Amino acid sequence: xxxxxxxxxxxxxxxxxxxxxxxxxxxxxxxxxxxxxxxxxxxxxxxxxxxxxxxxxxxxxxxxxxxxxxxxxxxxxxxxxxxxxxxxxxxxxxxxxxxxxxxxxxxxxxxxxxxxxxxxxxxxxxxxxxxxxxxxxxxxxxxxxxxxxxxxxxxxxxxxxxxxxxxxxxxxxxxxxxxxxxxx
Amino acid sequence: xxxxxxxxxxxxxxxxxxxxxxxxxxxxxxxxxxxxxxxxxxxxxxxxxxxxxxxxxxxxxxxxxxxxxxxxxxxxxxxxxxxxxxxxxxxxxxxxxxxxxxxxxxxxxxxxxxxxxxxxxxxxxxxxxxxxxxxxxxxxxxxxxxxxxxxxxxxxxxxxxxxxxxxxxxxxxxxxxxxxxxxxxxxxxxxxxxxxxxxxxxxxxxxxxxxxxxxxxxx
Numbered sequence: 001x002x003x004x005x006x007x008x009x010x011x012x013x014x015x016x017x018x019x020x021x022x023x024x025x026x027x028x029x030x031x032x033x034x035x036x037x038x039x040x041x042x043x044x045x046x047x048x049x050x051x052x053x054x055x056x057x058x059x060x061x062x063x064x065x066x067x068x069x070x071x072x073x074x075x076x077x078x079x080x081x082x083x084x085x086x087x088x089x090x091x092x093x094x095x096x097x098x099x100x101x102x103x104x105x106x107x108x109x110x111x112x113x114x115x116x117x118x119x120x121x122x123x124x125x126x127x128x129x130x131x132x133x134x135x136x137x138x139x140x141x142x143x144x145x146x147x148x149x150x151x152x153x154x155x156x157x158x159x160x161x162x163x164x165x166x167x168x169x170x171x172x173x174x175x176x177x178x179x180x181x182x183x184x
Numbered sequence: 185x186x187x188x189x190x191x192x193x194x195x196x197x198x199x200x201x202x203x204x205x206x207x208x209x210x211x212x213x214x215x216x217x218x219x220x221x222x223x224x225x226x227x228x229x230x231x232x233x234x235x236x237x238x239x240x241x242x243x244x245x246x247x248x249x250x251x252x253x254x255x256x257x258x259x260x261x262x263x264x265x266x267x268x269x270x271x272x273x274x275x276x277x278x279x280x281x282x283x284x285x286x287x288x289x290x291x292x293x294x295x296x297x298x299x300x301x302x303x304x305x306x307x308x309x310x311x312x313x314x315x316x317x318x319x320x321x322x323x324x325x326x327x328x329x330x331x332x333x334x335x336x337x338x339x340x341x342x343x344x345x346x347x348x349x350x351x352x353x354x355x356x357x358x359x360x361x362x363x364x365x366x367x368x369x370x371x372x373x374x375x376x377x378x379x380x381x382x383x384x385x386x387x388x389x390x391x392x393x394x395x396x397x398x399x400x401x402x403x
Contacts, residue, residue, distance in 0.1 A: 093336045166340045 036061050040136045046143075061132075068133040072118050081177055084113055088173060092166065099162040100152050106169040107149055110142075113176045135175050141168035324364065328357055368397055 036058055037044045048057040076084070087109055095102040115121050119130050124146055132139040145168035151157035157165070331353055339346040376382050376390035 089337050092340050093333065095340050096336050163340055163343065170340075 032058060040132060042140050043132045043136045046140070064129050064133050068130055071120070071130070073134070074118055076113065076116060076177060080116055084109065084173075084177055088170065092170070095163070095166055099159055099166075100155070100157070103145075103149055103152050103157075103162055103165050103169070106166060106173070107145070110169060110173050110176065113173065117176070131172070135172060138172045138175055141171050145169045145172075324360055328353065328360075365397075365401070372397060 033054070040047070040061055044057065044061065047060055048054050051057040051060050088106075091102050091105045091109060094105065111121060111127070114127060114131075119127065121127070128139050128142055128146075131142060145165040148157050148161045148165035148168075152162060152165070332350075335346050335349045335353060338349070372390065372393055375393070376386055
């Protein structure tokens with residue numbers, strides 16, 4: 001009776017352990033998915049769509065993360081931050097007279113700040129990809145603004161669209177500046 | 185242009201009106217400007233009439249100014265000389281008798297007309313100790329410009345609110361300008377309209393201040 005009991009218990013334990021070992025990758029994959037979804041939010045779905053598959057997308061997002069981790073991203077210095085804090089209202093004010101040019105300027109300001117913070121300045125997709133790691137919620141705005149900016153280049157964007165683009169740009173710009181300088 | 189300015193204020197109608205209002209001090213009365221528009225307009229028709237005898241003011245045509253120097257193609261306006269302040273002689277131009285003269289003269293009147301109503305509560309110029317050249321103009325301008333910049337900056341976020349606020353701001357500026365002109369005008373007057381014992385130097389400075397005032401009215 002006693003021996004039988006022990007054997008049954010042992011067998012159950014072995015089964016549980018085996019099951020755990022077999023199921024671990026499944027859980028891990030699910031956890032990875034959850035982690036990436038949590039972190040990237042809408043950008044996750046966007047990547048799945050553009051990459052044409054969840055697996056590819058996850059690889060892409062992981063690579064982005066590694067890429068950005070390898071960058072020596074730094075905060076702006078206090079003076080840099082002050083300068084850009086002052087630059088933005090000027091651009092925003094310019095909107096009233098030259099909406100299209102204000103959009104161009106806003107985009108340029110963002111690139112400048114990214115550059116200062118050691119983001120590699122390359123094509124838009126690369127910039128968006130890099131930004132998506134640290135500002136996943138805002139990269140959607142960045143893309144939306146980009147679309148309007150392209151329309152604007154063809155003089156096809158109306159004032160309301162341009163205004164929206166301005167707000168999209170600013171949401172990202174604010175975040176790019178907002179990080180408190182930790183080191184002097 | 186300065187003569188032009190004076191012509192607007194030293195109108196015959198004003199002299200008559202003020203004499204009527206304050207028969208005991210005819211000289212002071214001469215110097216009161218606040219004239220409702222219709223009175224000023226009425227002055228156009230009475231320019232050539234000599235003034236009532238009890239005032240020491242003598243209005244008589246002296247010479248003609250070639251106003252064309254400033255504004256080409258405009259009929260020259262006669263200059264009148266008056267002696268309201270003892271030994272001092274004032275030159276003045278009456279409102280033009282021609283239509284062109286009328287219309288040009290009437291331009292600044294909407295700003296000047298409400299002065300008498302707002303004299304008492306118009307503050308800033310007086311607060312600054314009567315520094316008329318600098319005046320509240322600068323402070324206020326700065327203030328308004330700050331407000332304007334805020335409004336313009338707000339457009340991207342709240343276009344409609346920005347336009348509404350711009351509308352309100354412009355109204356406020358117009359109010360302030362009206363008030364400012366009123367207070368400056370009375371401050372100007374107070375500096376030289378104190379009786380007969382005003383030195384030529386004071387009058388000269390007064391004229392300079394009037395010119396500065398004038399130049400801000402007529403840009």
